[in-house]
Amino acid sequence: MKTVLIIDDDPTYHSLLTEAIQSQFEGIVCNCEVDFEKGITRIAIERPDAVILDLMEGLESFNRPGERTWRSIWDGNFCPIVIYS
Numbered sequence: 001m002k003t004v005l006i007i008d009d010d011p012t013y014h015s016l017l018t019e020a021i022q023s024q025f026e027g028i029v030c031n032c033e034v035d036f037e038k039g040i041t042r043i044a045i046e047r048p049d050a051v052i053l054d055l056m057e058g059l060e061s062f063n064r065p066g067e068r069t070w071r072s073i074w075d076g077n078f079c080p081i082v083i084y085s
Contacts, residue, residue, distance in 0.1 A: 005046060006032045007039035007069060008054040017052055040072045043079070050080040 002025075006017050014032040021028055031046065033039040043051060053069055073081055 001027055001029055002049045003029045003031060003046065004050045004052060005039065005042060005048040006030055006052045007034075007036060008032075008052075009034050009036070010054070013054070021052075036069050039069050043069075043073060044076070048079060050082065052082045052084070055083055055085045 004021060006014055008014060008017075011032070011034055014030075014034075018030040018032070021030055031042070031048070033042055039051075039053075042048075051073060053073075073079060
């Protein structure tokens with residue numbers, strides 16, 4: 001069974017992304033995280049097959065905490081990443 005970890009500070013997108021992924025790919029389990037820092041820990045522990053990562057925090061912010069998450073994946077727990085914001 002393949003797993004995808006969705007990291008987005010807006011939980012509204014979790015269900016939308018989960019439904020879209022599961023409707024297209026059979027046997028995929030989607031797990032979700034709203035906290036970018038906790039996402040780093042979950043990646044190390046859960047070792048997902050792929051990560052869907054939001055870079056920006058909030059709708060009108062220029063804060064990009066997802067970059068730290070992305071760098072953590074690149075440097076230590078490499079897996080495919082889909083980045084969107």
